[in-house]
Amino acid sequence: MSESQPTPPPAPLFVERGASWYWVLFGPICAGLLLWIQNSGGYEFEPVIPSVLLVLVSGMLAVQVKAARVHTSVELSKDTLRQGTETIRVADIVALYPEAPRPVGWGKQELQKWQESRALGELSGVPRRRTGVGLRLTGRRTVQAWARDHRRLRAMLGELIPETISPGGPADTEDEAESPW
Template identity: 30%
Template sequence: MTADPTREPDTDPAAELYAEPGAPRWPMLFGPLIAAAGLLVELAIGDRPHTLMWIITGVGLLWLNAVWVYARRRFLRVRVTGTHLTQGQEHLKIADIAAVSDGAPKPGTRVLGGGLTVPRRYEAVPLTLTDGSHVVAWAGDAGALREALAQARKQRVRNSRRE
C-alpha cells in the first residue's frame, strides 16, 4: 500500500480531477525585466549603458528564479487523477485510500510528499489507507482536494463494478 515514487502515473491531462502546479512560471520574468529596466534607465539619463552587466544581471536573476520555480513545481505539486494522488514526488494509488477525514491530523502522522510537516500555506487532509495506516495529504484548497479524492474513489468503484 505504499506510493510508487519512481514513475509518473496517468499523464493524460483529461484524467485530472484536481491539480496545483506548485508555482507559476511568470516569476522567471523578474530578472530579465529588472535588467531591461536598468538598461533603459541608463539610456534615459544619458549615461553610457553597461550592456554586458545588465545582460549578466538578467541571466543571473533568471537562473535563480528558474531554480526556485523548478523546485516548487517539483516538490509542491498536487495532482489527483482517476487512479493516483500525487504529492510532490510521491504517488499514491487511489485504490489504497480507504477514507478521507475532515478533522485535524494526529501529531506525528506521516506527511505525503516526503516532508516532515505540511508545507506552509497548505491545508492538511488526513487520509486512512486500506492497510489501516494514516497519512496526511495537503493542498492549497483542502475542500477541493477532498472532493477530487471522493470523485476519484467513486470512479474507481464504478470501474471495478464494470469489470
C-alpha cells in the same frame, strides 16, 4: 494482426502545478529596468551589468520554479494521488478525515491526531501555503495529503472515497501499544 495500443493514463480530476514559469520573467524585467535607469540617468549605455543581472535572476528563479513544480505539485486521477514525487493508489485510501477547525486567536491550537502524521511527498512536512487533508490508508496508516485549494482536493477525494471518519474517530483512539516506538 492489430497492434495493442497502450491505454492512455486517466484524465486528472485535480491538478496543481506547484509554481508558474512566469516568475522567470522577473529577470528580463529587472534587466530592462536597469537599462532604463542607465538611459534616463544620462549614463553611458552599459549592457554588461543588466545582462549579468538577467542571467543570475532568471537562473535562480528557474531553479526554484523547477524545484517547486517537482516537489509541490499535486495530481489526482481516478486511480492515483501524486504529491510531489510520491504516488499512492486511490484504492489504498480507506477514509477521509474531516477538515480541522480553523485556529482561533493567537493561542496555541490543539492539533487533530491526523495533523501530526506524515505528509505525503518527500518534504519534511506540508509545504508552505498549503493545507493538509487527513487520509486513512490501508494497514491503519494515517497520512496528510496537501494542496493550496485543499477544499477542492477534499471534495474530489470525497467523491472517490465515500467514507469519512467522524471527529473523535479511530485516529483519536488508536492504541499506542501497537507502535514499535
